[in-house]
Amino acid sequence: MSTAIAIVVLRDLWSSVILSGIFSLISAGLFVVMDAVDVAFTEAAVGAGVSTVLMLGTLALTDTSEKRSDRFQVLPLLVVLLTGAALIYSTLDMPHYGDPYAPIHLGEPANTYIYKSSNEIGVPNIVTSVLASYRGYDTLGETVVIFTAGIGVLLLLRRSCEMDQEGKTCVNEESHS
Amino acid sequence: MPNLGLFNYWVVIVLMMTGFYTVIARGNLIKKLIGLNVFQVSVFMLYISMANVKGGTAPIIFEGAKIYSNPLPHVLILTAIVVGVSTTSLGLALVVRIKEAFGTIEEDDIRRLEEEA
Amino acid sequence: MIADHLLILQVIVPLLAAPLCVVLRHRMLVRLFAVLVGWVVFAIAIMLLTRVLNAGTVDYNLGNWAVPWGIECRLDSLNAFVLLIVSGIAAVVLPFAPHTVKDEVSGDKQYLFFAAFLLCLTGLLGITITWDIFNMFVFLEISSLSACALISMGRSRRALTAAYQYLVMGTIGSTFILIGIGLMYMMTGTLNISDLNDRLQRLIIVNQVPMFVNQTRTVIAAFAFLTVGISIKLALFPLHAWLPNAYTFAPSMVTAFLASTATKVSFYVLLRVIFTVFGVTFAFQSMQLNTWLMPLALVGIYIASTVAIYQNNVKRLLAYSSVAQIGYMVLGLSFVSVTGLTSSIVHLFNHALMKGGLFLAMGCIMLRLGSVQLQDMKGLGRRMPLTMAAFVVGGLNLIGVPMTAGFISKWYLILAALEQGLWLVAVLSLFSSLLAVVYVWRVVEVAYFQEPERPAGGELRRLNEAPVSMLLPTWMILGASLVFGVYTEFPVGVARRAAEMLMGVGS
């Protein structure tokens, strides 16, 4: 949590990027504590790994320190406080942390996932079976998202200096105007 | 003190808002993305903590375990994480291009440049 | 055998077509392939709609897992209609693409461009057919990421910032939606839409007190987060900041496609969440949503139209008018009556047609003239007669002149207002259409009653009319808008059915 605060405060982008990496790592730890090993695994690999690497890569291409913006906006603060208030408000009727009688633990679909999946799917790791079979369609979507991101980045960053059929010369993105 | 059980949600919410604030208040494009990350990760925490059950174990079936935490949120969050990283990478790519086109990644400067253009 | 799986094929076909584009890579091949896919998807949509109209809703359990364990796709008269719009627009826009894409995206990237386009289509279709709220979120992300990539392909460097803005605001929106989903899931333990609706009315014990799920503060907050999140995606005033830039600087065809589909699908999601998930009683009696939406819509209509009047970039002008038109749809919704919903659903359809057509016309002008600034369009009526004629038709649609589709929407909107006895609203919304007259007529006057000033000394560069492959789609869409302005049985009929279904009356 202090990390998060630090991220906001810090102006040097290098350290805030590293910090966000650490933040992901910590949260991964928290996930383990909360019995979400797969998520923790992923978060560690992605948050601490991929994102950080990419961000560092970006920093290498852009500025490394943030300009001090003297303007202090009230509006964002208000929005944030409002949203936070709404969330706190929402918690008041929530089932407590780890409460086994919470709606999501009672009844379907959770129980089937837990007790039937082993013979419906025959895979010990329930997460995997839910991920790949019960909600396989979601995972397909997820894969497509990654694919989209890949395409998007290529569209944006790949240099294209090949001659077109129309004989148009090298299209440099720098020549934006 | 019934609300003790909600304490960890509140922590999550505070985290969320920190991220959210960074997104909408900071002028630096990269910083915005970092904030977005924090925001999303804390939303993930919300999901994961709702999945947890007292005395439960990770939802991997093995002998001697009776109570498992709810696997569904885990799955959802796995997907959400992927979505998050995709967004981040695309955003970063955009930042790089913006830097090339405008020579800065500060919102104010860019806005000024656009007004001139 | 295919017939049973049409519903899922609707999404899978473009979904698999996108990676195939990447594998194919060859420019012409990809273009043809994309067009082909577009029309196949359209055909599927038509078949599905006919089936829904004849045989009622169509269900599809993915992986053959029963609800609530698996993900379900369901098609009723509402989303079948939306499906038709989205796929239809895509089918018309794709043949339009090559000429414009040619001078906006460099040759060796076009296959990526088309792949992204197909992905965007996939996302929108996926959102439309799915009956699982989290799945909706996933496809929402697919569409918005690909849309962001497409927008950033615009010529001007401002396209980049526009795309960034779109990405950030869009992600905030979807994260809000994610929070909303989470809170709702927390209280109900399910993600399937009809299941949610059912469980929201159950009793549960909260802090040792029994109460209905949809009375818990958690669900109320969930409702708020979902509404706000979707409104961002919908560019509902005052959350529309991302839209004008995105539409102005995106490549022509992308603008045409997004303008006539993306916001429509978001509006569909709004309808679905409000009416099918939470239900009329909760949304409008407990939450009083309409008391929020109606003023917002009206203010949005007026401010957006007024801003539109002062734009000199016609694309931006149209973008602001889009914001205003979204206001009309939301206004229709906020009447909470069958007629009101009919009006907004019909307008959803008509506006897709007219805005699509208008932006395609802009594309033609952009191609030939190289600019869509008002002062460059002097005398264009004589230089590009067909294109400008198309623009006029679209403009008349926007104004809502009789015998155009726009008139039908207006008619039902006013009728709905009168049914509710909301005089002021009726008069205001009529008056706002006069603003549309102003901003459309500015363009018409410049194009028809002003002589293009010749460049100093040099002779006026003569323009030839846009290529057929672009004029044809433009006129197809606008022709449709004229036809449906006269033969209204189809759109109005379907819309009314959908509206009755949402309000839970009649069939």
Place this chain on the structure above:
Amino acid sequence: MISEDAVLLSLGLPLGAAVLISMLGRWPNFRETVTLLAAACLFVTVCTLVPAVMADGRPEVNLLDMFPGLPVGFKVEPLGMLFALVASGLWIVTSIYSIGYMREHHEQNQTRFFVCFAIAIAAVMGVAFSRNVLTLFIFYEALTFSTYPLVTHHSTDKAKRAGRIYLGVLLSTSVLFLLLATIWTWHLTEPHSLEFTKGGLLSNMGSDTIRQQPWVVGILLALFAFGTGKAALMPFHCWLPAAMVAPTPVSALLHAVAVVKVGVFTIMKVVIYVFGIDLLTDTGMSLWLMYVAGATIMIASLVALTKDNLKERLAYSTISQLAYIVLGVALANASGVIGGGMHILMHAFGKITLFFCAGAIMISAHKTRVSELNGLGRTMPFTMAAFAVGALSVIGLPPLGGSWSKWYLALGTAEAGQLPLLATLMVSSLLSIAYLMPISIRAFFLEPSASDVHGDNYHVHTGIREAPISCVVPPCITALGCVVLFFFAERAYQLLIPIVS
């Protein structure tokens, strides 16, 4: 049945003509031939309908159902019959005139001009025959848009400004009030309907709201009356003087006959067939309309006195004359309505004559101001004679058509016991003498002003110098028409009687 086809034909002819004209743009002579032929055929077609209507037949055609239970279609009834006759008949004369005029003036975009003209006529026919308010509204708007290019024809800044006013006033009134009123009527009727029904739609099928709150009728009437901006009822009259920048044939046919008459015609149709005279007399909700009309009559006449520009003076006289018709309707009694109906006919002939002459003067003597007309009667005897006749008819002196309609109107006011309005009619007739007669007097009895003697128009002394024949014959014909109508007014009366009985 034959008359159904005739109805469709009377719309199809002008439209077909428009298409042909736009294609024949390169060969002016063919183009003009098409116009003339179309006009002639149209008139004949409309005439074939007369017997059927006289025999209480109501030929009707449906084009399509725009909304469930709300068709777009046509149904000929006496009032519309009369109006269609006037418009189509005068189209022939006008097209002869406009051909000469446009060529003499070497106008630009003549093709566009004739195309729009034909479309406008088609729209007028649509209005005249429309079977319900929706159809009427559709063609009303069509007329607005098709005449816009005619107003901005010269595409000078002045013309464009005029066009803006024209479009602005007509569109905003129609969209804000007329459309609202239409939808409201649809909403108020049980079962929903917009059909023009004998005796009044609202009084037959109006839901309880009507009976419980008569003020609704008042508001609705106001919406309709002000919604038809084309009726140039004050304060929504300013578009008409503005529209005078258009070429004279346009002012002649459209802004003295077709467009403005469409306005008053709409009001008449609505009052007679939507409200029903009885409903209005019972609720007395049309009283205010009488006074608005009366005020318009007076004010417009007074303004006309002050105008020196000939066409503008005529425009204001048109405004006041239109108010006569509205007044007749608002009186909501037989004589009033009949008088109004006849005035559509009579005033049409009179006023178009005046405009023709104005145009002719503009062509040959290049004069647009009243003060320049001294002694013109010597050089342009036929034109000025026709002018005099038309003027007298508009004033309403026997033996000219105008006298009948005024007579019935006066009768109507008397029956309604509205003596102040009766006085208004009298006074305004005097005023009309005051603003029309001087023109003839100057032309015939005054010496040409000195400037002309030495000016370039030396022809003042060189005997007769008329405008081209095709610009002189039409005014003479219409002037003759004024005389003839005095003796055949009976026919019109017979035609109109059914709508009030």
Place this chain on the structure above:
Amino acid sequence: MKRHYIVRVISKLLIPCIFLFALYVQFHGDYGPGGGFQAGVIFASGIVLYTLVVGLDRAQQAFHPRIIEILVAIGVLIYGSVGIWCLASGGKFLDYNALADDPVRHPQHGQHLGILLVELGVGITVAAAVVSIFFAFVNRGRS
């Protein structure tokens, strides 16, 4: 990094292990934590490290961008075609039971097969996507 021998040697030793671990995660996902996605990321990180060590050019020789790009597509295609295969073999979309030789008595076989393939698809896409994104960034930085 051409001159830091220690780093190079160590990473040379490390990289194969990383790939091995990635494969383990990929195919052991059914039993322990992990699965296609994590495996993909790890695999990609291996390649990233390799790139850092040997430099971009040699890395791109080893893993040609075009190949990677196609692999991104292939992954999705695998996933989708599994679904289509289910359709073809008479089930619903992604209904793995239909893949089993004997759907009635041993649907698990089908499920196993399906999940395996699907995870493979995910793995390939993720790995390829991450790598190509990384390459894109680095390329941009160089020229």
